[in-house]
Amino acid sequence: MADRAPFRPALIVVDFQEDFCPPHGSLAVKDGRDITETVNKLLALPFVLKVATKDWHPPDHISFASSHANKQPFTDSVMIKNPLNTAETYESRLWPVHCVQGTTGADLVPELHLTQIDKVIEKGMDKRVEMYSPFYDPFNEPRGSDSGLAGILKEKEISDVYVVGLAADYCVKNCAVDAAKEGFKTFIVEESTRAVDPDGWQDCKEEIKAMGVEIVNMK
Ligand code: VGL
Ligand code: ZN
DSSP, X not given: OOOOOOOOEEEEEEOOBGGGSTTTOTTOOTTXXXXXXXXXXXXXXXXXXXXXXXXXXXXXXXXXXXXXXXXXXXXXXXXXXXXTEEEEEEEEEOBOSOOBTTSGGGSBOTTSOGGGOSEEEEEOOOTTXXXXXXXXXXXXXXXXXXOSHHHHHXXXXXXXXXXXXXXXXXXXXXXXXXXXXXXXXXXEEEEEXXXXXXXXXXXXXXXXXXXXXXEEOOO
16 A cells, blocks of 8 residues: 555635725625635644635735726736746736735734634735745746745645635735645645635635545534
8 A cells, every 4th residue: 555644734724814804804805704714624624724814915015906007906906027037927806905014914813713823925026926826926937936834834744725814806815826836645625715705615616626635514
């Protein structure tokens, strides 16, 4: 029988920040704060490593509609170029100003049991690049930024990665897909996430599953 790696699970709590939560968040996800109870329940379990990520943007970040002339958040998008290889581009949706470094909107929600978190990873600091995934930017040739998260998980000999937080259809999705690509058995815990576009979540789930991530429920 092939050797199987020991079960060494990690939990990643993605972007559970004020700007993604009602009532005051600038990019509030519907019912975003309602994940609090199940996230804290998960944080009480004996994961080998518990990571929280933070969207951590400069005030003129490329993903803000206000950084472009005549663009509206949510409905408009722009083409973003790889700063290191301008032939590589992708279309990216525009957002209201959110999670600006040092503002209260960028704070992790106070309900989160922060004392259970081993490590906080910040992302989205390069104003030229949208970075939904807390692992690295979306470019291939070459990649500009890598948070080191994959290395940290490998150093701890993590086998399984559980992803929760906000938002299901953006940063949680991209985090989970990259974790699966890095070779971890990867799960999204559905009660512990909420989507920017709740109506699209069923289709989004199918897309995520097709990329090798399992979607599980706590009950
Ligand atoms: C996110 C939109 C813009 C997220 C971050 O955390 O899902 N979504 N920036
Ligand atoms: Zn962002």
